[in-house]
Amino acid sequence: MDLRDLLAIEHPLIQAPMAGAQNHLLAAAVCGAGGLGSIPAGMLDAQALERELSAIEALTDRPYNVNFFCHQTPTADPAHIAAWHQLLAPYFAEFGVDPAQIPSGATRQPFDATMAAVLEQHRPALVSFHFGLPTPELLKHARASGAKIAASATTLEEGLWLQEHGVDAVIAQGLEAGGHRGIFLGEELTTQLGTFALLPQLVEALHVPVIAAGGIADARGVAAAQALGAAGVQVGTAYLLCPESLTNPLHRAALKSERARHTALTTLFTGRPARSIVNRIMRELGPLPHGVPAFPLAGNAISALRAKTESLDLDHCTPLWAGQNASGCREVPAAELTRELAAGWRA
Template sequence: MAATDRLCELLGIELPLIQAPMAGAQGSAMAIAVSSAGALGSLPCAMLGPDALRSELQAIRDASSRPFNVNFFCHVPPEPDASREARWRETLGPYYAELGIDPAGIGAGAGRLPFSEQAADLLAQYRPPVVSFHFGLPVPALLQRVRAWGAKVIASATTVEEACWLAEQGADVIIAQGLEAGGHRGHFMSDDLTRQMGTLALVPQIVRAIDKPVIAAGGIADSQGIAAALDVGAAGAQVGTAYLLCPESTISAAHRAALAGEGARHTALTRLFTGRPARGIVNRIIREVGAMSDAPPEFPLATAAIAPLRAAAEAQGSGDFSPLWSGQNASGCKPIPAAQLTRELAAALRAHRPA
């Protein structure tokens, strides 16, 4: 059986294409649209509280019986560090003054939560057919709860070593996240970014190392990119950035403008917005503070202090302080419905799956 067919059978989908879950940039509407087109739509859950998660899951269930994916983070929440937080707010001080923000009124907040017993309880009521994880896997007891209703488990790897570990732990499908990918790096074994590879270098090495379907992710924004990933052994592709201009996307007007402009060709890995390396379009704060500054506290504690700057600037139409998440290839972004984009991307998949 061809790798693409094996993947489709495993996940119950028609097209070996996954819409990347993009926390803060989309909700159930995009997942529904992509799944309706025969691919695997994804719901990012790391920023959803229980009520919001329930609402989104119900919306998906009400709209379609097609398979879909729910995605969670698996980070270990850090202990707050008052001195680190103070240094971060001091770094941001001139910007608070510029935008008329009183830092004394800014509270602390986690920003993103890891997969938990509470989330598992809620998911068990809806039994999503696919559950994916970023930053490793949850503890075995939680993973077993996911498997109890028959869900398939997908997890991201940024190195061959991570892929082998995930396969040993029982992940059904491995996402090979190349260095080109937008949003947060999924690394969990090492913080050393020099160990990270580009997609077309990473995919074939993981394919040779494990006996699991491998999904290519990172820099794939059109049918040619998908074809290239399949040619080096991927069973399918995960696409995120290309969907960000679709009407189902919930990103700001400033983010949309950045993706549509020439500046989208300049991205960087940065810790500024959350405390963990993530790829986005270079903007003012990245240029002035430094993409990998050590001022922000650990992920996800950096989020609270910069959020008011983002809100104030976006209200003025500026993305100077926004996480303009994007992969290195935004050329495939199109302001068309997500289902239509999915069908266009499927052209390459059909070429590699002759009738």
């Protein structure tokens, strides 16, 4: 079974959810071209989610995906936050940020009952999760919307765990992928595999459909994933320059430059490893420095620095999310890109 049968879509192609870089406009354009557009909910509350789902449904009656994070929100340790601010002190001084004015608390919320209630009103075709799965009770509520359930696996062990917990499909997130790693059964980054190493392992071991994600940027990549047994593909970075995306000008400029060839996994921006184009703060502090607060508590201080540096037209502290293969990232309409990618599957 491929995604066309599972989700009643024309092309077995999911537009990866990219919180902060897109909204319903990109998702609706992909849906209109026969793919599965995604609404990222990791930075939304229930009211904002309701607005987004109403907005996409006003633009298309085709199936769509809603994506959520499943992390446990940690309690902020004042001593740990103080040490984090001390690490960032040279940047606070350079750009005039007062650490006393930085808000506390989580910048990203996990899936909860209020969001599940919104899903039951809108009934998306797919609900996908990152960082594992929610509690059984919350997962039951997500299923009550009538949606199929998918989640990201970064290792064979994670794929088997997800299958045992009842998902309808597994997203094989290769190391090449931009944005946050979906790793959830451990923190050891040496366990992480490239897409075309991970994909065949999952296809052989699982009986649910496996979706390839990471490094797929053109029709050739789509065809390669199909040849290795994928039931479909998920593509993110290639959509970041589409006019329907919300990618900011500094991020767009980086994606169009030679800098896009150099990405790294970093915990600096949120506390969890995520792939970004390397910028000044990553070079100077290292992409994985000791002392970064747990996800998502690192985000407040970085957001304050980001606001100051971006006001000066600098991307020094901006998360420039991108996968290792930005070759397909072009300023073309999302519908056109979707059809070009889908041609690889037909071939």
